[in-house]
Amino acid sequence: MGGTEGTVAVMGAGAWGTALAKVLADAGSDVRLWARRPDIAAQINETRRNPDYLPGFEVPDAVRATSDPAEALDGLTTVVLAVPAQTMRANLQAWLPHLTDSATLVSVAKGIELGTLMRMSQVIASVTGFDAGQVAVVSGPNLAAEIAAGQPAATVVACTDSGRAVALQRMLNTGYFRPYTNSDVVGTEIGGACKNVIALACGMAAGVGLGENTAAAIITRGLAEIIRLGVALGAKGATLAGLAGVGDLVATCTSPHSRNRSFGERLGRGEAMPPVPGSTGLLSTADGHVVEGVTSCQSVLALALSYDVEMPLTDAVHRVCHKGSSVNDAVALLLGRRTKPE
Numbered sequence: 001m002g003g004t005e006g007t008v009a010v011m012g013a014g015a016w017g018t019a020l021a022k023v024l025a026d027a028g029s030d031v032r033l034w035a036r037r038p039d040i041a042a043q044i045n046e047t048r049r050n051p052d053y054l055p056g057f058e059v060p061d062a063v064r065a066t067s068d069p070a071e072a073l074d075g076l077t078t079v080v081l082a083v084p085a086q087t088m089r090a091n092l093q094a095w096l097p098h099l100t101d102s103a104t105l106v107s108v109a110k111g112i113e114l115g116t117l118m119r120m121s122q123v124i125a126s127v128t129g130f131d132a133g134q135v136a137v138v139s140g141p142n143l144a145a146e147i148a149a150g151q152p153a154a155t156v157v158a159c160t161d162s163g164r165a166v167a168l169q170r171m172l173n174t175g176y177f178r179p180y181t182n183s184d185v186v187g188t189e190i191g192g193a194c195k196n197v198i199a200l201a202c203g204m205a206a207g208v209g210l211g212e213n214t215a216a217a218i219i220t221r222g223l224a225e226i227i228r229l230g231v232a233l234g235a236k237g238a239t240l241a242g243l244a245g246v247g248d249l250v251a252t253c254t255s256p257h258s259r260n261r262s263f264g265e266r267l268g269r270g271e272a273m274p275p276v277p278g279s280t281g282l283l284s285t286a287d288g289h290v291v292e293g294v295t296s297c298q299s300v301l302a303l304a305l306s307y308d309v310e311m312p313l314t315d316a317v318h319r320v321c322h323k324g325s326s327v328n329d330a331v332a333l334l335l336g337r338r339t340k341p342e
Contacts, residue, residue: 004074004075004076004077006028006029006030007029007030007031007032007076008024008029008030008031008032008076008078008079008080008171009031009032009033009034009072009073009076009078009079009080010024010031010032010033010034010080010082011034011069011072011073011079011080011081011082011083011091011095012034012035012036012081012082012083013033013034013035013036013040013041013044013050013053013065013082014053014082014083014290015053015054015144015145016082016108016142016144017033017080017082017083017108018033018044018050018053018054018057018059018144018148019054019057019142019144019145019147019148020080020082020108020138020172021033021059021060021063022057022059022060022063022147022148023147023172023174023177024080024171024172025060025061025062025063026060026174026177027170027171027172027173027174027177028171029062029171030062030064031062031063031064032064032065032066032071032072032073032076033059033063033064033065033066033072034065034066034067034068034069034072034073035065035066035067036067037067038067040052040053040065040067041065041066041067042065044059044063044065045064045065048060048061054144054145054148056145057145057148057149069094069095069098070098072098073095073098073099073100074098075100076100076103077100077102077103077104078103078104078106078167078168078171079099079103079104079105079106080106080108080138081105081106081107081108081109081120081124082108082109083109084109084111084290084292085109085110085111085112085113085120085193085292085295085296086111086113086114086295088107088109088113088120088123088124089113089123089127092123092124092127092128093127096127096128099128101130102134103130103134104134104135104136104159104164104167104168105124105128105130105134105135105136106135106136106137106138106168107120107121107124107135107136107137107138107189108137108138108139110139110189110192110193110195110196110292110296111192111193111196111292111295111296111299112193112296112299112300112303113299114295114298114299117299117302117303117306119185119186119189119190119193120137120189121135121136121137121185121189132160132185133159133160133161133164134161134164135159135185136157136158136159136161136164136165136168136185137156137157137158137159137185137188137189137192138155138156138157138158138168138172138179139155139156139158139188139189139191139192139244139248140153140154140155140156140243140244140247140248141153141154141155141243141247141248141250141251141252142155142248142251143251143252143255143257143258144257145257146257147176147177150175150176151176152176152177152178153176153177153178154177154178154179154180154243154247155172155177155178155179155180155243156179156180156181156182156188156239156242156243156244157169157172157179157180157181157182158181158182158183158184158185158187158188158189158239158244159181159183159185160183160185162181162183165181165182165183166181169181180243182239182242182244184235184236184239186230186233186234186235187230187235187236187239187240187244187245188239188244190226190229190230190233190235190240191226191230191239191240191244191245191248191249192244192248193296193299193300194222194225194226194229194296194300194314195222195226195245195248195249195252195253196252196260196291196292196293196296197222197260197293197296197297197300197313197314197317198218198219198222198223198226198249198252198253198313198314198317199249199252199253199258199260199261199264199293200260200261200263200264200267200291200293200294200297200317200321201218201222201264201313201316201317201334202215202218202219202222202253202254202261202264203258203260203261203262203263203264203265203266203267203268204264204265204267204268204317204320204327204330204331205218205264205268205331206261206264206265206268207264207265207266207267207268207269207270207327208268208269208327208328208331210331215253215254218253218313218334219249219250219253219254221312221313222249222253222313223240223245223246223249225304225309225310225311225312225313225314226240226245226249227240227241227245228309228310228311229300229303229304229307229309229311230245232307232308232309233303233307259290259291259292260291260292260293263291263293263294264293264317267320267327268327273320273321273324293317294321297314297317297318297321297322298318298321298322300314301314301315301318312333312334313334316330316331316333316334317330319333
């Protein structure tokens with residue numbers, strides 16, 4: 001696959017991984033894109049398309065796909081990890097022999113690991129033994145289809161090593177994609193992990209016929225509980241009032257492109273909650289896209305309980321997704337909470 005100078009690995013050829021590969025290529029990097037399925041890798045290389053995950057968009061010639069992780073990772077010092085949060089640990093364990101010791105590992109997965117209640121940067125550091133400063137997080141209001149279309153968007157690149165953050169900022173900076181650096185990894189990750197859960201709540205409310213006032217209340221109260229949890233974990237409130245918090249929350253809660261919002265809406269319209277596979281905890285839609293919020297509501301709620309933080313919206317979503325509650329009961333529970341000062 002050629003030399004390694006100016007080459008980045010993107011591990012995961014889902015919608016977001018493919019869109020990020022396009023951003024990196026547009027910004028001047030050569031990209032090795034790892035796809036779990038060999039047929040997807042072959043399709044990208046032969047047709048410059050990924051119709052299963054990002055239909056309608058051309059993948060730049062600077063992106064070469066492979067289903068061989070050794071081939072994707074060989075000699076590279078920047079590795080973007082674009083796999084679902086609950087599969088991060090197992091994937092990294094498999095890829096570890098191929099990682100360069102000095103590499104910067106970039107998480108774009110949004111979630112809290114079930115069981116350990118670790119954020120993704122903690123999982124990455126734990127599995128690899130890399131210094132925390134080698135682990136960065138990219139998160140923000142970044143809907144893959146809009147970014148692939150070249151619509152203007154901004155994101156946060158968070159890393160405790162400012163040099164690595166700035167290097168990543170340069171790699172991702174295009175005319176349509178604007179990265180901002182931040183040292184608050186905790187806040188950036190908490191915003192990304194929690195927003196999918198609140199988007200499910202927004203979708204459920206829309207599905208039962210509730211309007212914009214309800215949506216605004218859910219987004220605002222959702223942000224309040226995200227900030228409570230983030231601050232308890234050591235995040236800065238300002239991070240969660242920015243792109244990685246309120247920005248990502250608004251995009252995910254309001255967009256028809258949001259899988260979590262759309263799935264919540266279907267539940268609100270009366271569709272039955274499908275069984276969640278016990279082996280992975282990952283619920284996928286019929287077209288193969290993972291609905292992260294269904295899993296995240298479990299781990300986020302457990303994390304909140306361990307820090308004695310109240311998260312009533314997250315609790316309501318958890319009841320619907322995992323405890324058999326009806327959407328109507330969950331909405332009534334939210335609206336029926338005792339009155340108190342904001």
